[in-house]
Amino acid sequence: MNKAEMKEAILQAKFKNNLKWADIARAAGMSDEFVCSACLGMNHLEKPQADAVAKALGLDDAVSTALQCFPTKTWDRPIPTDPLIYRWYEMLNVYGETIKEMINEKFGDGIMSAIDFTMIYKAGTCR
Numbered sequence: 001m002n003k004a005e006m007k008e009a010i011l012q013a014k015f016k017n018n019l020k021w022a023d024i025a026r027a028a029g030m031s032d033e034f035v036c037s038a039c040l041g042m043n044h045l046e047k048p049q050a051d052a053v054a055k056a057l058g059l060d061d062a063v064s065t066a067l068q069c070f071p072t073k074t075w076d077r078p079i080p081t082d083p084l085i086y087r088w089y090e091m092l093n094v095y096g097e098t099i100k101e102m103i104n105e106k107f108g109d110g111i112m113s114a115i116d117f118t119m120i121y122k123a124g125t126c127r
Contacts, residue, residue, distance in 0.1 A: 004041065027053060050064040
């Protein structure tokens with residue numbers, strides 16, 4: 001099973017079983033955001049967490065195995081067309097250079113890691 005097939009199987013099972021990402025993440029003992037990202041094919045899980053996700057969704061070992069594979073991160077379109085994702089793209093265009101300048105000023109020449117960061121979402125705080 002490849003990552004695209006895995007993603008489709010997971011989304012169908014999530015819908016069929018009326019599960020939330022929080023339910024699936026709780027089963028894996030991980031954050032909602034990271035488990036969702038892995039289930040969408042953009043990260044991988046270690047075997048115990050992958051097995052827990054597959055079990056929570058009622059899916060077989062093929063899904064667990066696919067969740068354990070390292071992803072090749074690609075995007076179908078250079079500019080996203082989904083309105084919500086496009087707004088993130090727009091935010092990066094507006095603030096990307098500013099963020100780069102701040103990182104360079106505070107930490108020197110380098111890059112920020114998108115692999116090891118913390119995402120915090122608080123309901124009702126988006127503006």
